[in-house]
Amino acid sequence: MHSSKQPWWRGHRGEWFVVLQAILFALILFGPRTAPGLPPWPETAAVVTSVVGALLIAAGLTMSVAAALHLGSNLTPLPHPREHATLVITGLYRGVRHPIYCGVILMAVGWALFIHGWLTLIYAAGLLLFFDIKSRREERWLIERFPHYIEYQQRVRKLIPFIY
Known part of the structure; x- marks a missing residue:
């Protein structure tokens, strides 16, 4: 007897997005960082980019956690x-429609x-594109x-406050 039930990852609630998202996260964290032919990271910028990177990680984590807690159940x-x-449109959701995605980016x-x-920068750009599609x-x-979500869409940016 053949079952008409689809595998969980092809489900009707967008489960495949979660699978692809996990793959992108793994690529960002553990994938190759450079490739032959790419220039080395500029030494003069290494300290600055490390500090800026750490600040972005902290800001993104704070934003994602705060937005997730605000969503609650x-x-x-x-x-x-x-x-x-x-529908939650208060807190961080006043400035961006998807603050968790923004924080992860x-x-x-x-x-x-x-x-x-x-290459990790390229993967991050891919994550931005993925979150736009998702x-x-x-x-x-x-x-x-x-239905009133349309008005919210017209008023609030999608992924990056004040920009996009």
Whole structure:
């Protein structure tokens, strides 16, 4: 007998996004930092980029944790909102629609600067692109659940406060 149930990672709530996200996180943390032909990290900038990187990691971690705590029981790794979710547009969500993603992007860029990884910077840019795509799907589901989300979208930037 053949079951019509899909594997969990191909589920209808965006489970494959979580799998891809985990792969990107692993690449950022453990992937190759450089490649043949890429110039070495400038020695004169090493101390500055390490300090800036550490500050970005701390800021991103603080932002992500604060945003996750503010979501409370609405928090889910899946882009599909929970069954009894409420729309949160206060706190950090007043300045950016996806502050957890913003914080994670800050941490990824900070890590790349801290470890002086050219390829890691590219992976961080890939993470930004990934979160842009994931948030588009997430926002379609949020509009279905909360029609007034459209007004919030028009008023608040998506991933980077004041910019994008």
